[in-house]
Amino acid sequence: MNTDLIERLKSDVTAIVLQGETEHLFAKDQALAQFYPVLLSILRARPAWIESLGQQLNPKIDELFNNNPTLKQQFLAQLDSTAPQDEIEQTLNRAIVPTMNFLQAEAGAPTAEAVGHLLDTHADSIQRALPVWAGPILASLGVSPLAGQNLNRAPGLASEPEAEPVLTEEKKAVVFWPFILLVIIAAIILFFFRGCLRDDDPDELRNAQAVSEAAATNPAILKISTGSQGEIVNCQVQMNDPKYMQILQNEIKQIFNYSIGCGAVANENYHSEFIDQDTIPSVLKLLQGMSNVTLTWAGNQVSVQAANSADAQRLAGQIRGLAKNVEVVTQKPVDMDEAINTANTEAKKALDELQMENIEALDVATALNLQLIHFATGSTEIPEVNKSLLDQTAALLQYAKDVRLTVIGHTDTEGSSTQNQELSLKRAQAIVNYLVQKGVNPAQLQPVGMAASQPAQPNATSNGQYQNRRVTFEVMSTEDGRVHTVDNEGVVEKKAS
8 A cells, every 4th residue: 555645645636636627637637746745835834724724615725825826826837837727726726625635534633733743744755745846935935845854863773883972973963964054045045035025016016915905805795596496506605704604504504405515715805704694594594495596695785586576575575674784686587588689689790791701610609609599498499589590600601611510409407317418419409400401511510418517507597597498509610620619608719638
């Protein structure tokens, strides 16, 4: 069995973090391998953080770098540059919780003392795995890889005759001189690195400080949505009080029988409490059993949205009776007919302006993105309002012979996963069949079904479900192989995996 702690992390934790990933796997694996010894060095130097990070649901690497964006950027810049930096950062964020769980399990207890002892025991392997470039970054945090290292020498296998006292002292001095030199070098690096940081433009430092202070004014946020059976389908908490977050999590789990708990963010960007915070459990009990409702509690406002306007008004009135210091408002459900008409009008205008002789994949992607194609519950019938636009799309594809179109069908969460998979594929096939009937080469088209795995909106309301019963598109040019994904977020070039 491998007893090297870093190797165990690379084996056990990396598998958890990268489960389900398909892109940039090598870069992410290498980034994790370099991240583990840095994280463990910080935890070893700051044992108080062990319990703090262990209690958070979604800790971020920002906290490891004292929310200093310059240091975080220096760290990320040293990692594999073949993957987008934001993806690497998200991967490292996801690695913190399983790493803490692993350390606590290995230590036999979740306490700082137990985990600290484990880290001290494996100090040598942690230091060996630490990248050379990490030293100055850790030094700027006041962390020395040598801190707390066991300096006692192992006893010799055979004892030699005792030398004269003077010679013994000389040998001891020889043994400790390398260590003293290392400490001096570390101190020099720390001095010059911090000096470089202090040489930054004073105006820039003041601006950074102002931005940080402004960011800390974001209100605490609770957003919770229920589905057609009153079950939670979406829950998010953002605030700067991990203890209260845990209390709120427990309340939500108990009231809604929701064992997963909410997605949570705890950092200094958010206020540490809600206005009328003590009334939140009572408000959540009002929400219990209500279907297709979204409640957003942010700052001095509580917003209620429901599929039924009467339900929204009734719930808002009950909340006003409990929370006296917040403004309770109701949100009008989205008028999808109006949204579709507006979008399709814009799509027709864009299609009319295209020059047929110069059609490119990006032009097709942009045009497709402007229209909204949604289906009735359980239906594969293409809405009449979309057919004229599909006719124009067909004409485009007949001119753009090098364009390949993947039609991706989606569903809401109603029904079984097997039924939804079949239904989503049929919706995509319906679009393909229509385009073929209008003269498009079948070789240019491919239908794909994604069931309910990629929702555009939470399935908490009927409007949200309607927006999820849709098709999206990927457009590829056979000339350059570039793929453009088209959905409600816009046109995005899809990176090759």
